[in-house]
Amino acid sequence: xxxxxxxxxxxxxxxxxxxxxxxxxxxxxxxxxxxxxxxxxxxxxxxxxxxxxxxxxxxxxxxxxxxxxxxxxxxxxxxxxxxxxxxxxxxxx
Numbered sequence: 027x028x029x030x031x032x033x034x035x036x037x038x039x040x041x042x043x044x045x046x047x048x049x050x051x052x053x054x055x056x057x058x059x060x061x062x063x064x065x066x067x068x069x070x071x072x073x074x075x076x077x078x079x080x081x082x083x084x085x086x087x088x089x090x091x092x093x094x095x096x097x098x099x100x101x102x103x104x105x106x107x108x109x110x111x112x113x114x115x116x117x118x119x
Contacts, residue, residue, distance in 0.1 A: 037062040037111040040119040041104060043094045046073035056119075057083050066107040068094030 038061060040052070046069070057063055063086040067074050070093045078088035089110070091103040108116055 035113050036115040036117065037064055037113040038117050038119050039064045039066060039104070039107045039111065041100070041107070042067045042069060042074050043100075044069050044071070044074075046071075046077060049074050049077045053077075053081070053083070053086070057086055059085065061085065062111070062113055063087070064107055064111055065089070066091055066103050068092065068100060068103050 038056075040063065042049070042065060063083070065074075065078055065086065065088045067078075067088065067090045069075075069090075075088070075090055078086075081088060087110075089107070091106060092099065094100045094103060104118070
């Protein structure tokens, strides 16, 4: 028997570093009701921050984790993001 999932049991974690020109398109094409989204930014500028501050989706959280200067910074960002998620399931994007 397959399990029926309730709304908001899954959070998608999107890790960012730059490429803000894709962020608006990502929001438009991926954010859907029924799921949670956690955006973990490690950019060296604030262009992604400006885009996500305009966010109107209640199921999307944006957080700047400091610039990803090393792989250790990036991995710490992922760990902190997963620990911040409160749903049963997490998927990294």
